[in-house]
Amino acid sequence: MAIFSVKDLRSLILEGKKQNFKLASRIDAAAMIFVTKKIIEEPVTDINAVDYGSTIYHVESESEDGVFYDVKGQTCTCSDFTKKRAPSGFCKHRVATLILQRSQDLLKTREEQERKAGVRIFED
Ligand SMILES: [Zn+2]
Numbered sequence: 001m002a003i004f005s006v007k008d009l010r011s012l013i014l015e016g017k018k019q020n021f022k023l024a025s026r027i028d029a030a031a032m033i034f035v036t037k038k039i040i041e042e043p044v045t046d047i048n049a050v051d052y053g054s055t056i057y058h059v060e061s062e063s064e065d066g067v068f069y070d071v072k073g074q075t076c077t078c079s080d081f082t083k084k085r086a087p088s089g090f091c092k093h094r095v096a097t098l099i100l101q102r103s104q105d106l107l108k109t110r111e112e113q114e115r116k117a118g119v120r121i122f123e124d
Helices: 006-019 021-036 092-123
Strands: 039-043 055-060 068-072
Touching (some): 006 021, 021 092, 039 092
Antiparallel strands (some): 039 055
């Protein structure tokens, strides 16, 4: 079974900081949210919606349990984003959803590799 490890998270964090050092503190906070808080994914299933097929992420506040901010496309409902304080609009909630997406992509890739490896074993 494919796993996403602490080591994987650490490399994602380092990679992110290398790409944008201004986001360093938000990346650390986002990793904390990813590990200790809830991120609920809600697919937009209304076919009349402009963003049909996309996903809304309800990201739990780092400081207040049970408080959620909604990340939709490139926006977030938190004040860091709405008051335009987050560098390039990347508040910690948006960064947390990016970490989630990257972890899911990584898992998908690994599962694919494991499936292929499994097939090879049967062929031998
Ligand atoms: Zn936010």
